Amino acid sequence: MESQSAKPIIAALLQPLPVLTQPQARNDLGDEAVVRLLVHQFVELSLEAFNEALHGRLDQDEAVDGINRQAIALNAVFLGTSGFDTVIAHPWNSPDQLGAFLKDVVALDYPEDDCVRAMLIQLATQVMHALRLPEEDRHEEVEALTLDAADLLLGRAPEDDGEFDIDIGG
Template sequence: MDSKPSKPIIAALLEPLPVLTQGQNDLADEGVVRLLVRGFIDLSLAAFQEVLHKGLAEDDAIDGINRQATALNSVFFGTSGISNVVTHPWNSPEQLGAFLKDTVALDFPEDDCVRAMLIHLATQLMHALRLPDEDRNEEVEALTLDAADLLLGRAPQDDDEIDIDISM
């Protein structure tokens, strides 16, 4: 598996955002972070659906989801090299990575915690596909909001527990 995400993958994740953000993708902007999370979720759900319909091998789906998570890891840590992404001191392994490691109880190095959290999110999405449509939509929305909150440095609000269950 390719360990370095290609810039076209990352740029594709950010493609719809410049129109909404006037050319800047500020990672302190909740709307930008939610759009990035939702883009990852949509890509993951599409990959899972393709696997279910036999249009994609499971290993290929997992590799694609991991590539997207790795790309977002570099975006959120400010190492993507994309000039229209505005990062802040928070967007570092020492800040965001440590927060994710502690809050979500990740057993990964701080510089890989965004990717790890997103992979766990994808696992939760896979389980959400088994729910009836209405419940699935609610679960996907809750997971989107929780993941965005985490990437903004906020523990999810609604429960004492974080919805992104990493016990699997």
């Protein structure tokens, strides 16, 4: 399966956090710090892929494929099907809960079992668009997108206008 090559990276991200934040040495998908860390790492990996493609060190299709592999692997993590024993999933982490929520709130036209991946691809697209902003605005925009995505994965709709900021329209 396509996500197999992304599994080692996702597995490394899921190494238990320090005992100070996770006394059970497991990553709880109900813990805001864990979810934000996973989304932040996805954004960082996306930025790295964009940068590698921009400088010609990676073909654009390869960069997109790598981002998609990460999104597929995180889809499995957030929907509780990854098989990682270091992850604590909750009833929320299922296609009929989280997937349906994302499908509704983000207005995704994907099956519920693919909505985390679709939302993350939209996030990567918005991050790419944010790179066009002046440098002083770029970090703030990427951080806002990251926090919005983490909130969605925790079941919190964006507070501002009720719409998720991620829009794949050009």
